[in-house]
Every structure is written in C-alpha cells, then in structure tokens.
Amino acid sequence: MKKTSLSDIANHLGVSKTLVSFVLNGKGKEFRISEEICKRVIEVAKEMNYQPNRIAQGLRTGRTNTIGLIIADIANPFFGILGREIEQEAARFGYRVIFCSSDENPEKSRQQIAMLQQSQVDGYIISPPKNSEDQIRSLVRGHVPFVLIDRYFPEIECNHIVVDNFDAAYRATNHLLKLGRKKIANITVNLGLVNMIQRTEGYKQALKDANIPIDENLIKILPFSHENKDVAKAIKELVGKSAQNRADAILFSTSKLGINGIESISALGLKIPDDIAIVSFDNPDAYKICISPVTVVNQPLKEIGKTAVQLLLNEIKHPDSPPKLQEIILKTDLIIRKSCGS
Amino acid sequence: MKKTSLSDIANHLGVSKTLVSFVLNGKGKEFRISEEICKRVIEVAKEMNYQPNRIAQGLRTGRTNTIGLIIADIANPFFGILGREIEQEAARFGYRVIFCSSDENPEKSRQQIAMLQQSQVDGYIISPPKNSEDQIRSLVRGHVPFVLIDRYFPEIECNHIVVDNFDAAYRATNHLLKLGRKKIANITVNLGLVNMIQRTEGYKQALKDANIPIDENLIKILPFSHENKDVAKAIKELVGKSAQNRADAILFSTSKLGINGIESISALGLKIPDDIAIVSFDNPDAYKICISPVTVVNQPLKEIGKTAVQLLLNEIKHPDSPPKLQEIILKTDLIIRKSCGS
DNA sequence: CTGAAAGCGCTTACAG
C-alpha cells in the first residue's frame, strides 16, 4: 500500500503537480485556478487519502513545524505539566514537539541540541542545566529561535520566561515570620543556577528585613543528585534531638526536597506545623493530601508554557528581523494551607 | 551562517559526495576507501562542524528514526514516568520521540496519528482511548509498526504490553479480605477500556472466592472527566453518615481517584485505616507522605516503557517479515503501607 | 576504489 503523492493526484486528474500543490495549499484563489478544478483536486485528494509528506515539505521549505523541548525530566510533574502546556499550545499552531530530558546534565543537553539541530527543528524551548552557557551562546550566535524557561543565564541576553524567585521566597519566608517563626531554615539544592540561588537570596532578605541574623547552619544546600537519606540527614541536623539551634520552620526550595523532608520529619515523630512549620516551592498533588497539607509557592506553569510557545513561534515567523528581546518574569502565588499553623 | 552540507565537504576536498557519504556513514571499509582519505574526510567534517540533515536522509531512505508516542496526558505522572522511559530507551538506539497527549479523546488521537503519519515516523507507541479501534485497525492494515501500552482491544490482534489488571485487583482485594474487611467498595472510572474493566472483574472475583456477595451499590463507576466533587459524592454514598451499607474498605482503580478520595475522606473527618481501609492502583509520591501512607498496586512502568521500545524497534527493523506477534502481560506488585491497617 | 546521476516528495520561481 504505497502512500499517494502529489504526482499520483496530478496524474489521476491529468494536471500538473504544481497545480495540485497550489490547490492543496489553499492558493487556488491566489493563482486564479478555476473553482471546478479546485473542487476536483480536493475531492480526489480525499478519495486517495492523500497525506502530505511533511519531511519532503521540510526539506524543500526549510521549515519542519517541529519544536525541540529540553527539560530536566519529563517524569517530574513540574516539567510534565509544563510539557503538556507546551505540547498543547504548539499543536494549536500546527507544531509538533520532540521531548528531551537532560537530567540537568550539560553533556546530555549538548547532544540533544545537536540531535534536534540535525532534525531541523524550527526552534527550541530549553530549561538549561548548569554549565550549558556555551550551548546557549552558540544558539544566539547562530540566530536560532529559542526561549529559555525556568532558568536563564544573567550574562547571556536572550528570550526567557521565568518566575520571580526572589520575591516568591521573600514572601514565603515573610509568611512564616508573620506567624511567629524565628528560626527559619532553608533546604535547597546545588544546581548552580540562578533560580535556586535567588530563592535563597529572597529568604535571606526577608530575614534581614525582619532584623533576624542569618544563621548559615540553617541553610542546607544538597548536591543535585540528592537522595532520601541526604534530606533525612539535613532534617536531623535542623530539628533532630541533638540539634543545637533547633529550627522552627523550613522553606523547601523544591518539592522533591519537600516530599522527602516530610517523610523524614514524620519518621522523627515530629508534627507539622506544631513542631515545625513548612513552606515549599511547587504544588504537587502530594502536598494536598499529606499529613498537614502544605503551604506552597505556586508557579504559573500554564502561563509559562503558553507564553514560551508564543514567543518562540513569533521568533520563528520573523527570522530576519527578530522581534524585541523578551525577558519575562512572572509572579508566583502563595497558597496557604495548614503546614504553617496560624 | 549556512549549514555545511555533504557537497561542501566534497568540494573542499575535491572528491565526490558519494565518497564523503560513504565515509561518514562508516562504510569506508566496506568500499575500501583509502584510510588516508577517510581520515581527511572525517577531519574536515569536524572542522566544518558538519551536521547531517536528517530530514534529507529521511526523505531519501524513508526512515526518520523518530517514534510517535500517544498517551492520555503527559502531565499525569503515570504517563510521565512511562514517557521518560520510552524517551530514554529510544535515545539509546538513536531514535527521537514526538509526544502527543490524546486526553482519552479518540478524535484527538485520530488527528495525532495522521500528523505523525505525515511526519513519517517509523513507528508508534500508543495508549489508545476508547472508540479508537478503527484507528488501530487501519495501522494493522497498513502494516505500520506499532505497539499498544497500558490497554488494548481484545478483538484486535496486535503487539501490546499491559499489566495483569485482573490479577492485580484480585490480590489487592484479597489483601483487604485477609485483614478482615468485609464491605469492600471499588471506585473506578468509565473509560470503557479493558484495563479498567478487568480491575473491577478481579475485585469481584476475589469477593466471590471469599463467598461474599457482590453489592453493586459498592461499585462506583465515575465518568471519565470526573472532578473532585464526583469523587466526594461517591465517597459520601459509601462511607457518609447516611450510608446504608457502609463500606469498610475501598479499592481505587486509579490514583487520581484515590487522591481525590483521600481528600474527601479527610473532609468527612474519617480516619484511614481505622474508619476505612484503602488500596489504590498506581504509586504517586502523594501516597508516600499522605496521612496514612497508601498500600498500592505498583505497575512496572520502566519495564513497560523499555519493552515497548524494544518490540517496536524490532518490528521497524523487519518491515517485510514482521516478528512474531507479542502480547506481553506483566505482573504488578502490591506495596503494603499503612492504609489497610494490620 | 571512486564518481556521475537518479530520485525521495515536495515548493516555487519562471515561462508562456
């Protein structure tokens, strides 16, 4: 069962494939092709179940209508929701998306960008890992349409859509302060990326503004590939029996940390929020039904995904005169649940 | 900055692009091209940063090294983990994957299959929605490589990898019975698909084998697009104050149902497992840290994803003499936590 | 051992 091609239709009707191509691309009017013939072409195309070969189109036009998406891990619900939104918005405009999980590994992301480049994708949406500055710079140099999400490199001028992490952490910390917590800890991860760093900065600033000295022992920066036991150790140091300057609250910079953290806190027999208050970035289902539903910094994932696609497609549409650089910073909202007490 | 092509390299070296193509495809030995020239070609390719145009290759060879993946929703962690595994295994063999979320909507999946077909993907991995039998049949008719995951249509002979849902539900129900529960309910969703139906069948069989009459009032089949309030209603009917034949346990057929269910149970002020025991299919993080960690039917997602890719690639490799039909049924395991008491 | 040439399925100037 060979697929039908343009020529098949042309032969069948005794016309040229030029004509068929024009009609099928909706340019019948433009080239003033008789309505009669237009109708026949469309009819026959349907009869023969014609499916245009996008690969051939792509080779000819240089456009594949495909976007490359590089995120840390599609199995992580944060990126899952983001990916879903991107897929959906892209589909609205006739674009497909190739998904790549880089695991925060710059070598992987390098290979993935090369692969996507060979696949002739029209543009990229990237959540760049640490040490991938060169890759991003080379995209800039090549005038390739792309937009960064979730993080960016302050020293590289390019489109990006991120969240105001400083502000988010500041407000979350403030929330704890207002509820009377004094010894607020921060558990974060050493991604070496601006988004995580800003969270800790916002946390520090809130303490400063409340005239609370910053205790570096209350800031736990775990390695990227942390496991349950690393979090458990940090928790023990912060709120365990032998903790010196026992924390009365924790700001978790990621939900992975938070989920592990809650497990550890429970294992120690401590109660949330009585023994320890908790706020976390991100809003997974787990936080809605856990022992004490968790107050969270909720990111506008849908908006990030949607805007990223729109920016990118806009850029793709104007390859010569790229639109104005867009550096979008969205606000988060603090969803208050029970984990901080009242 | 135009990309370098085969001819660029050929011109640069004063050889034919045939030769360059042979060398770069590792066929230098085969065609006994002098080592000297091979080395030069490879060198120059590197110097000029040659990236083969996969689209052109695809047009010429009819192979794109791309897989189309259609699942219900990539934002759902179940499919997220599955998708991740598929992406990873595909990448191992040099394949990329285009992700599509069908939302259990056959019209969407129809469009997505058409789109993927136009993109000339080499094969499909599909989690087919209800009423998509015709789409699958037309793939069979077209001798297109594909494998179904998570569900299948018993009346259509084709590769599929699923889990023994009957057995899983049977064992989960049995676990509740052994712990002394008598009024076991089942909350499920009306997908109209064999996987969900088998779960309820397994549940029923376990009751039968224990000589417990089946009470249809204890089986709640919610519409596919159920919301929190639909689950809340079902829960109220099962364990609310005015419930006639009050349930003492619930088997949730999906984790979305279970998560909503736990919220509702908490809202009613009931305690798990004292007032009501719970078992659920799937194993999201939420179940690990919730009020009473949930006993679950854990599916071997990694194995499903990995095997699906392997079957598919095997099929793609042998387009004429397709390998033997594979209908793989994997076992689940029951992870026992606290939600059923002891 | 190496090269000239055809062709994958399209689009699009160009000619009439």
Add this chain to the structure above:
DNA sequence: CTGAAAGCGCTTACAG
C-alpha cells in the same frame, strides 16, 4: 491560468 523544471540534502544502484 497552467506546466516544465530546478532544487532542498541526502543515499545508492550503476558504471568504469
């Protein structure tokens, strides 16, 4: 208004 032809960047029979 319509068609013949070139060409996107490859691969691969074929010839020598």
